[in-house]
Amino acid sequence: MKGKFPIGIFDSGYGGLTVFKSIAHKLSAYDYIYLGDNARSPYGDHSFETVYEYTLSCVEWLFKQGCPLVILACNTASAKALRSIQQIDLPEKYPNNRVLGVIRPTAEVIGNFTSSQEIGVMGTRGTVNSGSYPIEIDKFFEQVKVYQQSCPLWVPLIENNEHLNEGADFFVQKYIHQLLEQSNQIDCILLACTHYPLLIPKINQYLPKHIKLLTQGDIVADSLVDYLNRHPEMEERLAKNSTRVFYTSGDVSSFNEHASLFLGQKITAHKLNS
Ligand code: DGL
DSSP, rough: OOOOOOEEEEEESHHHHHHHHHHHHHHHTTTTEEEEEEOOOOOOOOHHHHHHHHHHHHHHHHHTTTTTTTOOOOOHHHHHTTTHHHIHHHHHHHHHHHOSSSHHHHHHHHHGSSSSSEEEEEOOOHHHHHHHHHHHHHHOTTTTTTEEOOOTTTHHHHHTTTSSSTTHHHHHHHHHHHHHTOOOOOOOEOOSSGGGGGGGGHHHHOOOSSSSSESSSSHHHHHHHHHHHHHHHHHTTOOOOOOOOEESSOHHHHHHHHHHHHHOOOOEEOOOOO
16 A cells, blocks of 8 residues: 555554553654544453453554554553454464563563562452563563563543542552562562552552553653664655544543543544444
């Protein structure tokens, strides 16, 4: 296909907007299409097969819009669908397109943020049970011990806009406590779900001050800058008119309302008609 095309950004819903925000800031010249699969989210408790099927259908839709490069700005999709898409679907059906996730770029640098060599990873059940973080981190930082905690109530609290209300305190405290109970040497915690940055004000209330809290937006954006420098053949296929277009498979007005919270700016999304 000739011409220049946008970068596709995919998430199960709104969470990917926290990553998109950093990417669009660092790589502001490029065009972007964001797709949130709100109609079928949250993905966190779905099986491997379901997350793969949903994620692939969204990636294929972004390919149809012309995007040669798609970022899975969702840990759950990166944990459960990325490998199959990269190893099976791309070579067979889309050999010239690329799909990148958020787990590997994070694993590549996370060891630089710990002195004790013990880190905590908080994510959805899907991400935690997949074991993707311990496996990937071990490839780059063999000496780092990874403790994981799933936080199944955090995404629903955020999606129902209850995350900064009093009721959220119980579950914020509970999951932090369960993680820190596993080791008192943890000095760095990764928020391994793109929704969780919205909970930071509450998390900070319950997190001991010496523990660093790490989010993924800037890490993924830096990694994409590096990727485009190393892959000029992909870079030259990308359009640079600074356009941003948002699609949701769910309710548009609800998406617009939530998206403003995640992105810090007003947007007008389109309804996905597959
Ligand atoms: N934003 C997704 C992630 O990073 C989780 C939300 C969901 O469960 O759909 O894992």
